Amino acid sequence: MNAAVENAYWMPFTANRDFNRKPRVITGAEGHWYTTDDGRRLYDTFSGLWTSGLGHCHPKIVAAVQEQVAQLDYCMTFQATNDKALKLARRVTDMAPDGMNHCFFVNSGSESVDTALKIALGYHRARGEGNRTRLIGREKGYHGVNFGGMSVGGIVPNRKVFSAALLPGVDHLRHTLDIERNAFSRGLPPHGIELAEDLERLCLLHDGSNIAAVIVEPVAGSAGVIPPPAGYLERLREICDQHGILLIFDEVIAAFGRLGHAFGAQRFDVTPDIITTAKGLTNGVVPMGAVIVRDEIFDAFMSGPEHMIELFHGYTYSGHPVAAAAGLATMDVYVEEGTFEQARSLEQHFEDLLHSFADHPLVIDVRNFGLMGVVEMAPRNGAPGARGMEVHKKCFWDENIVVRAGMDTLQFSPFLNSNPDEMTQSFEALRRVIDTID
Ligand code: PLP
Secondary structure (H helix, E strand, O other): OHHHOOOOOOOOOOOOOHHHHHOOOEEEEEEEEEEOOOOOOOEOOOOOHHOOOOOEHHHHHHHHHHHHEEEEOOOOOOOOOOHHHHHHHHHHHHHHHOOOOOEEEEHHHHHHHHHHHHHHHHHHHHHOOOOEEHHHHHOOOOOOHHHHHHHOOHHHHHOOOOOHHOOOOOEEEEOOHHHHHHHHOOOOOOOOOHHHHHHHHHHHHOOOOEEEEEOOOOOEEOOOOOOOOOHHHHHHHHHHHHHEEEEEEOOOOOOOOOOOOOOOHHEEOOOOOOOOEOOOOOOOOOEEEEEEEEEEHHHOOOOOOOOOOOOOOOOOOOOOOHHHHHHHHHHHHHHEEEEEHHHHHHHHHHHHHHHHOOOOOEEEEEEEEEEEEEEOOEEEEEEEEEEEHHHHHHHHHHHOOOOOOEOOEEEEEEOOOOOOHHHHHHHHHHHHHHHHOO
């Protein structure tokens, strides 16, 4: 049997045939380190997949999950619920911006986004504005892989095959990546606030009264860490207010410390109407997401006969007790260990390490904000993505570090409680690898 056939697992977002030639298999983890099936220890520069900011197998979260699974493994959350989901909803909304006191549980970032879009449509309809059906995303946005998120998303390979099946009535703002003007900016790039006026243009085109919601990642993640131009998010908020459009921040990456606060909204001091989350909600230990909404949105649904369901939406595992127990323990640790403050204190060191690559002949840009960062390499002639993949593999096999490559962009999501020396060493290892790449 050849390797491609041997692996029954069709891997997500992976070059399966290439992978199967020499599988990279992780079998354990502790703190900031993985162990592999061939017995090596690997430093994780990506905290899972932006998920595990507290480190892997945090003892407090492990204990909470073990206890919960033995106490209540599952119960339905349609018409009855569990104590942990109730508590977690309160904990999460207590951390959210003022006036956002309700949250809806889901199982992933993709579900978080599709749920938020449905809530936005339902909200307008409940208020007698059922004509507001148009949704606005942004080029290069990543909002997961379900049909709603894919439609408002703007990553071409993710959309290409499904082009004819995407939601109708969706427009996109232009993306804000401008390497020509903003290359090697530290933090928020100075140029590009005028791109927010795209929303005004779409309001003129469709009439703002037909637009339900705009969804953006406060800092675009998967497209290669694109921080918003200074003032851009504030301007989006203003235009939404002028036209009665809901602003959705997709904080599946940004929430829970990645930007040094519970929510990116707080870091930017811009309050959206809906926030989508997942990943850091449970430190990645059990899949779970939460959609947090402003009180007016929740209240708008609370009409009609009281015995009737107000929102015909939900998943079998919405508010799963084991996930909720993991979430509660995660929230405890964030507070007890001062994780968000710690994350902020690491930002300067992280920025300096990233920007030390600015002098490298293969590097065309470095971008960072909070504990999100990228080193972007020029693509190899005729083989875009090949350099990035080579770096990923050499890091894994030769330097014992896990580095995520999105095409030729090397992405970094350090632990919120990283050890600065380990961070330095991992970037030294990366430098050795990049120096061997042509
Ligand atoms: N939204 C954003 C901003 C994301 O970064 C992601 C995943 O990385 C998603 C949505 C989708 O999350 P999931 O992969 O859990 O469905």
